Amino acid sequence: MRRILVFEEYCIGCGLCEVYCRVQHSQSKDLIKAYNREQPKPLSRVKLVKAKPVSFAVQCRHCKDPPCVTACLSGAMRRDNDSGLVVHDPDKCIGCWTCIMVCPYTAISINVLGSGVVAKCDLCSTLDTPACVANCPNEALVCEEVL
């Protein structure tokens, strides 16, 4: 499976990771449309966090023993053993926020404008490289294969 490494010392805080994550999770997959026209407004699943001079991007770490899966009340959050991904099913999710309570990475967001339930990084499993990594101009995000 793959994993995203975060190098905060290279992060310049530009926010392109969020921009391209949002585009990737839009219906149109088009930058202009995703930002200006699409309803509901797509949500970035990566968060750029800043506290000067520190900045870095954080997204779901796809933990081996994920607290969000243990805590989930509805069964919407689960770990796929084959891919190693922590998968969220918005149709099963009821938006009880219990997963948010236990994720130390704050990697789970409330999709206020969209589904009304939570949303998080899916590692762009349909792409060769996750959108945030591919569009990071300074290699502060790197994708690697791990066992």
Next chain:
Amino acid sequence: MRYVIIGGSAGGIGACEAIREVDPVGEIILISEEPFPQYSRPMISEFLSGKASFEKMKYRGDVFWKENNVELKAGRKAVHLDLKERCVELDNGEKVKFDRLLIATGGKPIIPKTEGIDKRGVFTFTTISDAEKLLAVVKKNQRAVVIGGGLIGVSVAEALVERGVVVTIVELKDRILSLILDEVASRIIRDAMEDSGVTIITGQTVKSITGKYEDNTAVEGVVLSNGEEIPCGLVIFAIGVIPRTELVLGTDIKTNRGIIVDRYMRTNVSDVYACGDVAEVYDFIFGENRVLPLWPTAHLGGRVAGYNMAGKKALFPGGTAMSALNYFRVPVISVGLVNPTNNNEYEVMIQHDSVRKIYRKVVLRHNVIVGFLLVNDIERAGTLFYLMHNFVDVKELGSQLISDDFSLASLPFDIRRNLFMEGTRWMVLPN
């Protein structure tokens, strides 16, 4: 090896999954009084309101038992434990032998002795069957009195409101959700509930339930302890649950309020384990065991029990009072001690923006977070929970913890590094 599990909800399911991770061949037998146990109990309010079908409520799919090769004895109640013979007797007389036993029988609703309790129109609200019975009778514009303004009371009230029922909550304490919220947070939810038409009466309890003049077996209303009468067709007891320990009473298994277990979820009798609402589990804030009737702690305890039963050592990392709520569209997260009483020992930090209705409170003891409460801006909760569970000294962070712009980047470098290198530690398997 034969594993026997009594109860197939959060705890029982967690145990099955953990056992199968370690032991693919051992025999697992699960005894469940409920015919279809693998549903999400907290979702019975979504079911009642119509927001979730039974299909959506399934916590695990229909194939779960088959996939995990679990023999499910559904609709069967365990009525007797014979610890000498190491067997469980069922209500049909069948005896099931075990090598390892897990008791995950959960809780049962508290129903205080009240005059008129046996009338038609009186309900409890803890199972899907309770929700189905209520659903069969609710009508628009009908009146209901919910007894208890805790988690279950507020959740059933919300569902009833969505069905057009006129709801009154009667709460004994001076505010709703008093165990997990302080006055400010409770007021924010109360306002939202009142905006939705719910009447909230505090400092009162229901003394008796009265019957109709023409048919005394049907509910006409309730009488409060101050003598006030409230007419209604439905009365719902939602005071809370107590551990369902009946099976172990009179055996060698030690109980207090719940079954006493260690951090491997073992009872004092060898090869017998317990978890979830029926047990007293480790609270990492209090440093001792207590009843924590919550889904995440039940599931986690079940997993820990399962691993240990199957021979893989796992330690219960500890839970605490930890609730995330979304009642009446107000997101709230409350963890640990949010209403400290001894003010010399605790330091309390509060940020309250009454316009945006954002409220944040963090309670410290010796510079360690022992509780926090977040209303309407909750996404930092997991980081605070991490700092709390790892007893991180947060002196340096101070009031940043409650400021608008707190984030992972605010954490000192060492803590950030640990978090990314070592993972969350609110987990049960050694890395």
